[in-house]
Amino acid sequence: MDTLTTPSETLKTLLIVDDDKPFLQRLARAMEARGFAVDTADTVADGLAKVDSQAPSYAVVDMRLGDGNGLDVVERLRDRRPDARTIVLTGYGNIATAVSAVKMGAVDYLAKPADADEVFAALTRDPDIRAEPPENPMSADRVRWEHIQRVYELCERNVSETARRLNMHRRTLQRILAKRAPR
Template identity: 65%
Template structure:
């Protein structure tokens, strides 16, 4: 069973680009336009879902973590309106749990930010059957990073429900919220 869909060769190269970091979004949009894509941009979840229904893009590049939600919530709309849409998730919070969640939701690739336009185009146009997950790290992660990764994995398994995640991790809900609001520890 082939799980990776490809737009027809004669399909327009329409691209929905969703990121709440405006300078990054605009810079990537210009670079993708130079590569022949007709780019539509959005900076939040609501606008992105509306544009996904209106534009029905053949390609999408989605930021995983938006100020008002998750890029994973846009994937369902894209799959509903255009099942062959090629979706790439971008995130500054890269970890294996969210990569797996993105691929299960329907993304064909997962790139860490800041990704350049060449990497984004390569991921969008990759026609192999396998989606690319991040390679395993060559150096072991520090303990605080391992802890953060574990919390993120449980958070994704709980459907991003803070209360349920806090119960499973046996920690106070507010403590968990503070941890989730922070960037990943360097490592």
């Protein structure tokens, strides 16, 4: 026999927008198990279309997608449904993108790889309660490496331009880019 759902449970619609299909499927299954009615998209265009057709009450959006910036989906959702709770996921965490995400309407910003428990906690946390500091935050070396990688990508993988913008010697930058990411 089916259990009856309350009106608040029927409003727990969740849109997950991420171009990493295995991650998208795992997170969707995990969030369905936590009581959300989940819809997924793997492009900005698909995410925007789903927001336009039926704006969800919750969203998890990857910052960088193959066809654009996930913040476009966050902004559209904020315009369509101001009460929606959105979090942004990214592998390129830095202060500037976190500020942009929050200004666009996100309630939290999580670095990948974020697990389903972290995502669920961020989506359902009381807005008046401050988030707990992470158990295993990125090291300073990792944050530096992520920032360099982000600037490098924004400069279309041009080493000379990236070095100029970061105010570092080109050879130093090349050595950093040749190494593996620090933990």
